[in-house]
Amino acid sequence: MGEALLNHAKIHCAKKNYKGLALETATDNPAQKLYERLEWKKDNDCFHYFWKNTIAQ
Structure with missing residues (x-):
C-alpha cells in the first residue's frame, strides 16, 4: 500500500x-x-529544526 x-x-x-x-521520516523508521x-x-546536507510551543494546550 505504501509503495502504491x-x-x-x-x-x-x-x-x-x-x-x-x-x-520526512523518523531516523528509526524501517x-x-x-x-x-x-x-x-x-538529504545529508541539511537538518530540520522544529520549535514546540510547550505553553499551548
Missing part, C-alpha cells in the same frame, strides 16, 4: 510538472528501505 501511494504521488508530481517531492528502493534520495 508513493508511486501515485510521483506520477501526480510528473503530470503537474513539479520539481519534486519531499518526504520504511526508509522502501523509500530508497523507490529511488528517494536521503
Whole structure:
C-alpha cells in the first residue's frame, strides 16, 4: 500500500510538472528501505529544526 501511494504521488508530481517531492521520516523508521528502493534520495546536507510551543494546550 505504501509503495502504491508513493508511486501515485510521483506520477501526480510528473503530470503537474513539479520539481519534486519531499518526504520526512523518523531516523528509526524501517520504511526508509522502501523509500530508497523507490529511488528517494536521503538529504545529508541539511537538518530540520522544529520549535514546540510547550505553553499551548
